[in-house]
Amino acid sequence: MLNLLDTCARLSPDLSPRRFGLVTSCDGGLLEVSGLNAPIGTQCRIAQGRGTLGAEVIGFRNGHALAMLLGDTVMLRPGARVHTEGHPGMLEVGEAFLGRAVDGEGLPIDGGSPIATRHEWPAGGLRTPALDRSPVRVPFDTGVRALNALTTFGVGQRIGVVAGSGVGKSVLLDMIAHGAEAEIVIVGLIGERAREVSDFVERHMTGEKRARTAVVAVPADHAPNLRIRGAMLATSLAEHFRSQGRRVLLVMDSLTRVAHAAREIALLLGEPGAARGYPPSALAAITKLVERAGNSAASGGSITGLYTVLADGDSQDDPVVDTARAILDGHVVLSRELAQRGQYPAIDIAASLSRVMNDIVTPEHQALARQFRALVATYEANRDLVLMGAYRAGADPQLDRAIAMHPQLTAFLCQPQGEVVPLDQSIEALVRLLSAPPPQ
Numbered sequence: 001m002l003n004l005l006d007t008c009a010r011l012s013p014d015l016s017p018r019r020f021g022l023v024t025s026c027d028g029g030l031l032e033v034s035g036l037n038a039p040i041g042t043q044c045r046i047a048q049g050r051g052t053l054g055a056e057v058i059g060f061r062n063g064h065a066l067a068m069l070l071g072d073t074v075m076l077r078p079g080a081r082v083h084t085e086g087h088p089g090m091l092e093v094g095e096a097f098l099g100r101a102v103d104g105e106g107l108p109i110d111g112g113s114p115i116a117t118r119h120e121w122p123a124g125g126l127r128t129p130a131l132d133r134s135p136v137r138v139p140f141d142t143g144v145r146a147l148n149a150l151t152t153f154g155v156g157q158r159i160g161v162v163a164g165s166g167v168g169k170s171v172l173l174d175m176i177a178h179g180a181e182a183e184i185v186i187v188g189l190i191g192e193r194a195r196e197v198s199d200f201v202e203r204h205m206t207g208e209k210r211a212r213t214a215v216v217a218v219p220a221d222h223a224p225n226l227r228i229r230g231a232m233l234a235t236s237l238a239e240h241f242r243s244q245g246r247r248v249l250l251v252m253d254s255l256t257r258v259a260h261a262a263r264e265i266a267l268l269l270g271e272p273g274a275a276r277g278y279p280p281s282a283l284a285a286i287t288k289l290v291e292r293a294g295n296s297a298a299s300g301g302s303i304t305g306l307y308t309v310l311a312d313g314d315s316q317d318d319p320v321v322d323t324a325r326a327i328l329d330g331h332v333v334l335s336r337e338l339a340q341r342g343q344y345p346a347i348d349i350a351a352s353l354s355r356v357m358n359d360i361v362t363p364e365h366q367a368l369a370r371q372f373r374a375l376v377a378t379y380e381a382n383r384d385l386v387l388m389g390a391y392r393a394g395a396d397p398q399l400d401r402a403i404a405m406h407p408q409l410t411a412f413l414c415q416p417q418g419e420v421v422p423l424d425q426s427i428e429a430l431v432r433l434l435s436a437p438p439p440q
Helices: 002-010 145-150 169-179 194-204 207-212 224-242 255-268 280-291 319-327 336-340 363-381 383-388 397-413 423-435
Strands: 020-027 030-034 043-048 051-061 064-069 081-085 090-093 119-122 158-163 184-190 213-218 247-253 302-310 330-333
Touching: 051 224, 090 224, 119 224, 145 363, 145 397, 145 423, 158 169, 158 319, 169 194, 169 247, 169 302, 184 194, 184 207, 184 224, 184 255, 194 213, 207 213, 213 224, 224 247, 224 255, 224 280, 224 302, 255 280, 255 302, 255 319, 280 319, 302 319, 363 383, 363 397, 363 423, 397 423
Parallel strands: 158 302, 158 330, 184 213, 184 247, 247 302
Antiparallel strands: 020 030, 020 081, 030 064, 043 051, 043 081, 051 064, 090 119
């Protein structure tokens, strides 16, 4: 309380006249406001009876500001006054967010007190020269044996988890958030089910982890611009802590919901759909968001970004999947077929890739990982022949070994949700598995 009073005492009051606009039209949540001279990104409050409605300026047309509501249009009337608030294009960040769960506007959803902070960060991030991004050279421990051993990630890498609906993306993220080594963990739950939000907060905002974790949650029933604002807030928090030289794990679930929100806004503004209904600005939005993660040579801090990507209809050629795969430094593909066989996490090792693995592991580790991948790929390519009994033993030594070791290979890839396997133990398990003589 004393800190809050001290902060208020240091603030200088704004005594300039307050301008306001008037609502002239409303079309599907898109408002047209006259007399409001506000830049894009400005937060607004619309006086409505005894309460107010939130909105955000997203464009302008014919001298009128275009704003999108942050809630429902119920009881909105023409001529309602619109006032601006806050600093346009800036988001509040700081230590006060650690241990808290907030919405896209930075308001608490955990029942705690309001968050008081004096630090602000640009919503779109601070663009830095390409050479300020130091290379990835340190391994990142995910706590998942299959990822640590076969697709080793690095500190400051951007990774995508690609899968269709219901295959286990959120469960894998949960495992990594639980077992990963990081000073700060920022979680953005964007466009997900409200039940998943409450479950995640209940599991991860307890004990020692609470003091280093911040959750930004914007469920699927919220306005599209609020979903994008939530993703920007989570990324801005990560950038703020990286500027202090800290190692940050940024978990974003999901990147596809951010693209969907950007698509809704672009279509409302009249932008034509291009790739399967996605306007160019929608795909550019996720590119800008992902590029903000990485290592900083100036501060020595890092943001290791972990993003889920929903493959609509399990298609790997979906525009969002294709865009994310092109911009990310690696991707983990989850297979519905493996999940149906009971393999969890259902990681398709042959289709997964870490583009920095060769720079951060030893040559011996690389050789063992390639050997493991080759065995799995050989078995999967000939699986139907083996199950039908059409394969004659001895015809292919590589396939013979793959068949003999298939149970051990599958067991290596499986891991219970609550189990954490450190990086060194994962590598030791890989060495023991491939160094042992194959079972007869």
